[in-house]
Amino acid sequence: MIILTNNEGKSGIGMTAELLRDGRAGLDAVEAGIRLVEDDEEVRTVGRGGWPNLLGEVELDASVMDGSTLRTGAVGGLKGFRHPVSVARAVMERLPHELLIGEGAARFATETGAERCELLAEHSRKAYARWFESEVSAADKAAWPNVPLERYCHDAVDPEIGKDTTVFLALDRARNVVAGTSTSGWGWKYPGRLGDSPVIGAGSYADSRYGACACTGAGEMTIRAGTARAVVLYMKMGMSVERAVSEAVDDMRALKGGLISRVTIHAIDAVGNHHVVAVNGLPGNHYWVWTPGMARPERRACELVQISEGAPQSKRIAMQVYTDV
Numbered sequence: 041m042i043i044l045t046n047n048e049g050k051s052g053i054g055m056t057a058e059l060l061r062d063g064r065a066g067l068d069a070v071e072a073g074i075r076l077v078e079d080d081e082e083v084r085t086v087g088r089g090g091w092p093n094l095l096g097e098v099e100l101d102a103s104v105m106d107g108s109t110l111r112t113g114a115v116g117g118l119k120g121f122r123h124p125v126s127v128a129r130a131v132m133e134r135l136p137h138e139l140l141i142g143e144g145a146a147r148f149a150t151e152t153g154a155e156r157c158e159l160l161a162e163h164s165r166k167a168y169a170r171w172f173e174s175e176v177s178a179a180d181k182a183a184w185p186n187v188p189l190e191r192y193c194h195d196a197v198d199p200e201i202g203k204d205t206t207v208f209l210a211l212d213r214a215r216n217v218v219a220g221t222s223t224s225g226w227g228w229k230y231p232g233r234l235g236d237s238p239v240i241g242a243g244s245y246a247d248s249r250y251g252a253c254a255c256t257g258a259g260e261m262t263i264r265a266g267t268a269r270a271v272v273l274y275m276k277m278g279m280s281v282e283r284a285v286s287e288a289v290d291d292m293r294a295l296k297g298g299l300i301s302r303v304t305i306h307a308i309d310a311v312g313n314h315h316v317v318a319v320n321g322l323p324g325n326h327y328w329v330w331t332p333g334m335a336r337p338e339r340r341a342c343e344l345v346q347i348s349e350g351a352p353q354s355k356r357i358a359m360q361v362y363t364d365v
């Protein structure tokens with residue numbers, strides 16, 4: 041057995057480990073852990089309390105994957121619901137589809153009785169108001185929101201330094217390998233932008249025969265490189281989990297142009313080994329892991345690998361003016 045989660049999964053890993061230790065199914069444990077992170081307002085990139093998009097709305101993405109059936113469920117751009125991970129699980133269990141977005145996802149959430157919630161917390165509302173006041177031109181303010189957003193999208197790079205989506209990977213007692221993700225995506229993203237978290241194969245993948253992988257950071261990069269599926273496929277081809285992750289990092293070196301920033305790749309194999317690499321990561325990037333030999337989950341440092349100059353720090357720091365309260 042093993043549970044692996046990223047730095048943002050801290051509030052959920054204890055519960056996830058407990059459920060796993062009690063012999064509960066990996067998907068139940070992962071969903072329960074992610075729900076706690078979705079409720080944790082200190083995590084400003086997941087669920088309630090997440091940063092809004094350029095229009096000041098919180099749009100959530102989430103997914104689950106059952107590695108024993110290869111069924112998945114995902115939602116993208118979901119607004120107004122407290123637990124997108126549970127809506128994603130309902131997509132997997134109740135529909136013949138794998139991914140729902142926007143209004144359709146919200147409609148399905150309502151149909152299944154998912155709990156509604158005001159996602160824009162006070163700190164986010166204030167940060168957005170500060171940004172709007174300082175960055176939006178007088179002409180655009182007068183016409184808002186009927187203005188081109190492209191310029192603002194380029195200027196507003198993820199305001200969080202080292203804060204991400206939450207991802208959970210688990211191998212349960214019955215040897216099922218599962219994955220789950222949940223995120224508000226990048227702060228100040230273009231409305232409708234989907235990252236990798238609901239894109240199975242990019243932001244997560246699980247196959248009980250080989251292992252699982254999930255990524256955080258710039259989803260634009262893992263979508264282009266097909267990272268999560270690649271890691272699991274490399275394990276199928278016989279590579280160790282370390283080698284598979286390092287091969288996927290190599291794949292990223294081929295990305296030219298577009299957004300090249302920070303990505304953390306988390307992976308487990310089907311017998312409980314794990315490996316985590318922070319590509320263009322920052323010192324201090326860490327993750328959480330629990331295996332049956334541990335009294336409690338342990339915090340470990342990610343291996344750091346540099347593949348570029350790194351993220352445009354100056355813009356990030358500029359955005360912090362609005363997000364640091």
Ligand code: ASP
Binds near residue numbers: 223234235243
């Ligand atoms: N991977 C997420 C996305 O691209 C964001 C993150 O982990 O910070 O939406």
